[in-house]
Amino acid sequence: MDDDASTPKYSSGSTGFRAQNRFSDPAADMPPEWTAPTPPNGLPLEPIPAVDESDAEDRPPYLDLSTVALLGHPKRAPSQGWRKWLYLASFKLLNVGESPKVIRREALIAQAQQPxxxxxxxxxxxxxxxxxxxxxxxxxxxxxxxxxxxxxxxxxxxxxxxxxxxxxxxxxxxxxxxxxxxxxxxxxxxxxxxxxxxxxxxxxxxxxxxxxxxxxxxxxxxxxxxxxxxxxxxxxxxxxxxxxxxxxxxxxxxxxxxxxxxxxxxxxxxxxxxxxxxxxxxxxxxxxxxxxxxxxxxxxxxxxxxxxxxxxxxxxxxxxxxxxxxxxxxxxxxxxxxxxxxxxxxxxxxxxxxxxxxxxxxxxxxxxxx
CATH class of the missing domain: 3.40.50.300 (P-loop containing nucleotide triphosphate hydrolases)
Structure with a gap:
């Protein structure tokens, strides 16, 4: 069998392997900001978009980071009476809260403590x-x-x-x-x-x-x-x-x-x-x-x-x-x-x-x- 007929020929001509452009240079597809030189003070910062003050009232307020906002307001255990005994007897599972009398007393104390x-x-x-x-x-x-x-x-x-x-x-x-x-x-x-x-x-x-x-x-x-x-x-x-x-x-x-x-x-x-x-x-x-x-x-x-x-x-x-x-x-x-x-x-x-x-x-x- 003729070797020239069965063996593929690779040449450096215009129809060769390198001329087919089957692979591209990765750097050619990168955004220009990726290849820009790094400034001496660090990476370039994105420009901050201008804020339209006209819609400031429509924007939601910042989240309150107080303890009550983040953890909630826990229901206080009753301090006296049958409510306290129920709370303890149920292994602290049933919490019906303070009685109206205790709540009124605490309100009076808060008023008396006015600065x-x-x-x-x-x-x-x-x-x-x-x-x-x-x-x-x-x-x-x-x-x-x-x-x-x-x-x-x-x-x-x-x-x-x-x-x-x-x-x-x-x-x-x-x-x-x-x-x-x-x-x-x-x-x-x-x-x-x-x-x-x-x-x-x-x-x-x-x-x-x-x-x-x-x-x-x-x-x-x-x-x-x-x-x-x-x-x-x-x-x-x-x-x-x-x-x-x-x-x-x-x-x-x-x-x-x-x-x-x-x-x-x-x-x-x-x-x-x-x-x-x-x-x-x-x-x-x-x-x-x-x-x-x-x-x-x-x-x-x-x-x-x-x-x-x-x-x-x-x-x-x-x-x-x-x-x-x-x-x-x-x-x-x-x-x-x-x-x-x-x-x-x-x-x-x-x-x-x-x-x-x-x-x-x-x-x-x-x-x-x-």
């Missing part, structure tokens, strides 16, 4: 003695101090022998007179703390003189000087006023008060005396203070059921911003040091409601002395 700028001054007064005015001052102050993180102090401005200092453990024999004497040297909270006594609730009390002859000299100027010292270190100052509206310090108390609490008992004469207190304030240019005041109907003894409390509440609700009824409590009847833990749940709830109503006025404008 406060500067110092808020509260006057607690009544024309009639024996209605529990000092007790209301101490329990309200203790409630505020227990739920808030700032400093709360109660001042005994009674011209007679005041008993406010008996509501907390006595830590010092110092009184308001000693504070006035050393006022010029008080520069820090630790200085003023040596003149006050503090209870378990963190409420501090500045006592009055035990000698009525000396305390009568507590004048309007004296109260103003005491308040100027306390305003530098305390967020809330409660003043336990005397029963007489004409004594010398009362003018300064009313002139500098941001809030007013009028205390009445559940008796006929107690309600009439509290209403007469409001009448006196109206007649002496304190109409705005009366309208923004809070009336507290304090049950100093068990209810006999003979007084229609609905009508008493209705009377004061027409004159004041709010009315709170504080039920009778055996612990308060003792007249000794007050412990919030020993109060009945109904009493603690009423005091918490009073604290929340008082805190609702924190957002208002600060009242300037008149």
């Amino acid at each position: 406060l700028r500067g110092c808020h001054r509260i006057a607690v007064l009544s024309l009639k003695g024996g209605v529990g005015k000092t007790t209301v001052t101490a329990t309200l102050g203790a409630t505020l101090a227990s739920v808030r993180g700032d400093r709360v102090i109660a001042v005994d401005a009674n011209p007679d022998r005041g008993t406010l200092s008996e509501k907390v453990p006595l830590e010092t024999p110092a009184t308001v007179r000693h504070l006035l004497r050393d006022a010029e040297g008080i520069e820090a909270y630790s200085d003023v703390r040596s003149y006050t006594s503090q209870g378990s609730s963190r409420l501090e009390v500045l006592a009055s003189e035990s000698d009525p002859a000396v305390s009568e000299a507590f004048s309007s100027d004296d109260y103003t000087r005491v308040l100027e010292v306390l305003e530098r270190f305390y967020s809330l100052v409660l003043t336990d006023c005397g029963t007489g509206l004409m004594h010398s310090a009362m003018g300064a108390v009313l002139a500098r008060a941001d809030a007013l609490i009028v205390v009445s008992s559940g008796s006929v004469d107690g309600a009439r005396s509290a209403s007469a207190t409001l009448d006196w304030l109206d007649a002496h240019g304190h109409e705005d203070m009366v309208r923004s005041s809070i009336a507290v109907i304090n049950a100093v003894r068990p209810r006999s059921g003979k007084v229609d409390m609905t009508k008493v509440v209705d009377h004061f609700s027409r004159r004041c911003r709010a009315v709170v009824e504080v039920p009778f409590d055996p612990h308060l009847e003792e007249g000794a040091e007050i412990s919030l833990e020993r109060l009945k749940p109904q009493t603690r709830e009423a005091l918490l409601e009073l604290a929340a109503l008082l805190a609702a006025g924190f957002a208002g404008e600060r009242r300037e002395p008149v």
Whole structure:
């Protein structure tokens, strides 16, 4: 067989293997940006497209990266009652949540914890003695101090022998007179703390003189000087006023008060005396203070059921911003040091409601002395 006829011929001519273009150069098909020289500062960046501000409102907002947004808001386990036992008995599988009573209490606490700028001054007064005015001052102050993180102090401005200092453990024999004497040297909270006594609730009390002859000299100027010292270190100052509206310090108390609490008992004469207190304030240019005041109907003894409390509440609700009824409590009847833990749940709830109503006025404008 002829080798020339059976063996294929490969030549370098125009019809040879290389001329068939069966393979192409890979670099020829690359985009030009792939083969561009690398700049000294790194890879070339894509140009940022222009943003049309006209459709900014139509674009969805950025995802909120808060803990609640990313993890959800877990349902809190119940803290008391049959709901708690059901939750534990089911090995934490059945969670029916908190009861409406607990939810309301937490809402009141949140309201009482409302932030406060500067110092808020509260006057607690009544024309009639024996209605529990000092007790209301101490329990309200203790409630505020227990739920808030700032400093709360109660001042005994009674011209007679005041008993406010008996509501907390006595830590010092110092009184308001000693504070006035050393006022010029008080520069820090630790200085003023040596003149006050503090209870378990963190409420501090500045006592009055035990000698009525000396305390009568507590004048309007004296109260103003005491308040100027306390305003530098305390967020809330409660003043336990005397029963007489004409004594010398009362003018300064009313002139500098941001809030007013009028205390009445559940008796006929107690309600009439509290209403007469409001009448006196109206007649002496304190109409705005009366309208923004809070009336507290304090049950100093068990209810006999003979007084229609609905009508008493209705009377004061027409004159004041709010009315709170504080039920009778055996612990308060003792007249000794007050412990919030020993109060009945109904009493603690009423005091918490009073604290929340008082805190609702924190957002208002600060009242300037008149």
